Amino acid sequence: MQNKLSFHQSSVNLEIIGLPDYSNNEYKDEISIISHWKLTIIDKPLIEGKVEHLVPIMDAFYIYSNLLIKNEIPLYESKLIDIKAENLNIHNIVLKSSKPNVKPLTLKIGNSLLSDTINCFDQLNESSKVRVKTTDFSNNISNKIKFGFNNRAKFSNLILTPFIAICSLILFSCTFIYLFNPIEDNQKNELIKAK
Amino acid sequence: MNSRTITFLNKENKVSRQSIEKLDLLLLILETIDLNGIQSHYALSNKLNLNDFLPNKVTIWKLRNNNPLRKSYVNNNIKLGEFDALIKITVEMSRYLYPYIREILQSKEDVEKNSVIWNDFNKRFIELINERFNTDSMRVKRLLNQTENDEIVIKYLLTLSLCISNKGFQKLKQFLFDF
Numbered sequence: 001m002q003n004k005l006s007f008h009q010s011s012v013n014l015e016i017i018g019l020p021d022y023s024n025n026e027y028k029d030e031i032s033i034i035s036h037w038k039l040t041i042i043d044k045p046l047i048e049g050k051v052e053h054l055v056p057i058m059d060a061f062y063i064y065s066n067l068l069i070k071n072e073i074p075l076y077e078s079k080l081i082d083i084k085a086e087n088l089n090i091h092n093i094v095l096k097s098s099k100p101n102v103k104p105l106t107l108k109i110g111n112s113l114l115s116d117t118i119n120c121f122d123q124l125n126e127s128s129k130v131r132v133k134t135t136d137f138s139n140n141i142s143n144k145i146k147f148g149f150n151n152r153a154k155f156s157n158l159i160l161t162p163f164i165a166i167c168s169l170i171l172f173s174c175t176f177i178y179l180f181n182p183i184e185d186n187q188k189n190e191l192i193k194a195k
Numbered sequence: 196m197n198s199r200t201i202t203f204l205n206k207e208n209k210v211s212r213q214s215i216e217k218l219d220l221l222l223l224i225l226e227t228i229d230l231n232g233i234q235s236h237y238a239l240s241n242k243l244n245l246n247d248f249l250p251n252k253v254t255i256w257k258l259r260n261n262n263p264l265r266k267s268y269v270n271n272n273i274k275l276g277e278f279d280a281l282i283k284i285t286v287e288m289s290r291y292l293y294p295y296i297r298e299i300l301q302s303k304e305d306v307e308k309n310s311v312i313w314n315d316f317n318k319r320f321i322e323l324i325n326e327r328f329n330t331d332s333m334r335v336k337r338l339l340n341q342t343e344n345d346e347i348v349i350k351y352l353l354t355l356s357l358c359i360s361n362k363g364f365q366k367l368k369q370f371l372f373d374f
Contacts, residue, residue, distance in 0.1 A: 010294070010297060065353075065357055068350070068353065069350055069353055069354045069357070069370060070370070070373070071350070088303075088345060088346055088349050089300075089303050089304045089349065090304065110300065110301060110304035110305075111300040111301075111303070111304065111349065111352075111353050111356075112297045112298075112300045112301040112304065112356075114353075115297065115300070115353060115356035115357055116297070118357055119356075119357070119359060119360060122359075122360035122361075122362065123360065125360075125362075126360060126361050126362065
């Protein structure tokens with residue numbers, strides 16, 4: 001008998017079906033060996049798959065939503081799923097089956113369903129009863145971006161300060177070039193001596 | 196890791212203007228939905244035991260006045276602890292108001308069928324902007340333009356709707372500091 005756990009948010013329901021790993025001293029009601037999962041979005045076709053599909057789909061939604069709110073081009077493409085913004089309010093999702101001769105499933109969802117779906121994934125990530133070997137997208141991304149930012153900051157510190165110093169030195173030197181020209185001065189002296 | 200990075204960003208424990216601007220706009224959107232928003236902010240600060248940072252409504256108002264877009268803008272150098280407290284209130288309030296936020300987003304998806312909710316929301320949002328923000332600023336003018344503010348408002352509503360989980364505080368902080 002398999003365990004079934006549901007995560008619900010408004011119009012979206014995520015169902016996880018699987019077994020606990022008794023060898024890891026887990027309780028009866030826990031799930032860490034996921035056999036399959038179902039994502040039900042009201043008025044949309046049922047999405048289901050195996051555990052190896054769950055993590056890439058979750059990551060796709062997280063990455064896409066991040067792009068969306070950070071004013072970057074909202075486009076995510078992978079072997080399994082494509083998400084693209086049709087306009088500000090509608091998003092096109094293309095789910096590609098790993099089985100041959102199965103046409104991709106296209107869904108159109110609005111911002112409300114997008115946030116419901118991501119909130120369901122958040123509930124799954126935060127659940128103590130289900131252990132999904134996620135790539136921990138949010139942490140990875142934030143670390144990558146933080147790393148990028150730090151690098152940028154260090155880079156600017158490294159380059160900007162000497163650059164400003166060199167520029168000011170050039171400017172400072174330029175003023176003396178105009179104020180005092182030793183060659184011109186020598187010529188004047190020679191002229192005076194000649195007179 | 197988080198605190199280290201933020202300290203790096205703000206050597207004197209200060210928060211950038213952009214972050215304050217974003218947070219104040221998010222709070223303003225929540226106030227647009229909750230007519231008694233100011234009272235709700237204060238009630239939530241009590242509930243979340245944030246009295247050390249936000250002892251009264253005036254303090255919340257003063258902190259929000261660090262937003263350079265405000266009419267009554269004062270640079271009080273908001274501290275990280277105070278900023279975090281405001282983020283916690285925003286996240287908690289988004290949790291309570293999620294059904295409404297969702298409804299507003301949904302009403303915009305199909306404006307032909309259901310435009311009343313969006314129009315009411317946008318009207319009140321513009322009223323609040325007119326009341327509190329410096330309308331001479333070009334950025335504020337863009338917020339006041341009903342056709343131009345759609346993108347900003349939808350993105351901010353979406354941000355609020357994505358920050359209702361237990362990790363909502365970290366998520367919102369990442370968004371505000373633009374990590």
